Amino acid sequence: MFQKRFKFWKIVKGDQIQVNSGKDLNKVGEVLRVDRKRNRLQVDGVNILMKRTKGDDDGESIGGIRPKLGWIHVSNCNLVDPVSGLGTRVGIGYLEDGRKVRISKKSGSIIEKPAREDMKYESKHKNKVDGLSDTQPDDVLEVTYKGEDFAAIREQFMAEIMEKDRIEKLLVFDN
DSSP states (O other), X not given: OOOOOOSSOOOOTTOEEEEOSSTTTTOEEEEEEEETTTTEEEETTSSEEEEEEOOOSSSSSOOEEEEEEOOEEGGGEEXXXXXXXXXXXXXEEEOTTXXXXXXXXXXXXXXXXXXXXXXXXXXXXXXXXXXXXXXXHHHHHSOOOOOOOHHHHHHHHHHHHHHHHHHHHHOOOOO
């Protein structure tokens, strides 16, 4: 069951892909999730499985058969070419400014990566409200550490060393 992980991934979350084998041949969908450990993708509208669910004794949830989104191996997918709208193999190229880009093998056009606004801090926390346990901004900026008096610490350390030496001189061992 162990599969070798791919070193370089050309498909990311949000890409449009076309299935090139299996029961969903030639279906097009958007990548919803990526599992890089198992080399698998979840694609919207592809590999729909039927999951049997059991209802509660209380009657809160009703059992039955429900659709569930399955995983598909990344080797069974091709990125959609922006020019032709069909699946294409992908190569890697570099722009003049040094950026790495994905290039369609069929048309030679650049396939842009999808905008990942959902991954930015602002979009994740846009509806966040400060609660009672949150630290206030004024408290965060207040300087509480004043530093230590290293001269006094050194004097105390030297006094302990001197006391230890004095005690050792008083000890006499007879054989």
